[in-house]
Amino acid sequence: MRNIVILTGAGISAESGLGTFRDAGGLWTQYDLEEVATPEGFARNPALVHEFYNARRANCRAARPNAAHFALARLQREWPGEVLIVTQNVDDLHERAGARNVIHMHGELARALCGACGHRWDAPEVMAPDDRCPACGARATRPDVVWFGEMPYRMDEIGAALARADLFAAIGTSGTVYPAAGFVAEAAMAGAHTVELNLEPSATAGAFDEVITGPATEIVPAWVERLLGQAGGRE
Template sequence: MTRNVFVLTGAGISAESGLGTFRDTDGVWARFDPMRLATPEGFAADPVLVHDFYNHRRCDARAAAPNPAHAALARLEAGLAERGGRLFLCTQNIDDLHERAGSRHVVHMHGELLRARCTACGTETVWHEDLTVETACPHCTRVGGMRPDVVWFGEMPKHLDAIDEALAEADLFVAIGTSGAVYPAAGYVAQARAFGIPTLALTLDEADNARMFEAIRLGRASETVPALADELLSGTA
């Protein structure tokens, strides 16, 4: 029976909750310039514009509800733990839908929309409200230095050591709703295969790195993820 499962989720798992993907033809970066909105340089040049963009995204995330795929992963986490196993849930998403569905341990490699970071003192803090250029850091009190605690283009993803360690210990690697275009996440399937770990992609459309996976299941995440959770918990996968 599979005991240690490494799951990587991308924008596709939250798309059915109404949150936009990024790299599809009608995705976020097809409608907005990421260099102006998701880089340190863009923030320095026009922090008002960047804050407005992320304030809207924060509002959308708060209004969205977890879907059956999120719930299935929470159920899988609990079920594996009962059997002495582990689900390592690594997400590229910055929303909190996994947590609101009941997942207890979520690694956000690209940061979290509902957290903020002070560029002056580096303090990270939970933040559910709007950010503006007038927002003061609750730690150092500096005004104007608060930014979303998300990983922008050109910045290093978070928790890379923990991710590498968990991947090396996994019995199964599953990617759900990922584009397969953003590194280092897109390279985890190759890393898993180098460790001899079976690899599976659950996706609506084939990802850019689809050829790297040993198995692919096409379909809506709200259908494929609950089905996989059932198989893993029953020992049939």
């Protein structure tokens, strides 16, 4: 077993203080998703959308990586093969924990995108509708995140990695958002062993060979320790 693909979702960052869509009283409950997480909402009221993402950016800056993020970064460093982390999260906690070459399939809070020319750059702490693109000068700047109805990033790369995976793990995902919810089937078709690590079984838990439940900060480090121990035993 050489190639590992890991999909992470909101559940891995929840213990760092970044809420999920489903958290009662969280930031997401204060806004209508149709208004702040769709291209149509942005077209109607860009100021509201920027307000929402400015708040999310501030939340992200205040958060810190947790033991699960650090464990995956350790797995990347010590595993005698490829470990690709694909995340549905728009935070940078994997990178701050030391992970490298993370694919952010839903974009990144820390990046900005020009809707006119497609230029991308590091987002300032606060964005506003009148901000100009540093490349073309258009007032068409938006967060570089994938909204509902838009195509996730780097899907060809992800598909190629799943096709050569020996092990696929989904951590902290709901199993309800496609195309990510279909990754387990793609990996299984390629012959990979599949494992879900989650606070509770997801909607697609039955598709996995193995399901491990509990807080991410407990089960992910233990799983990584077990994997590295098995790898060491084979060497």
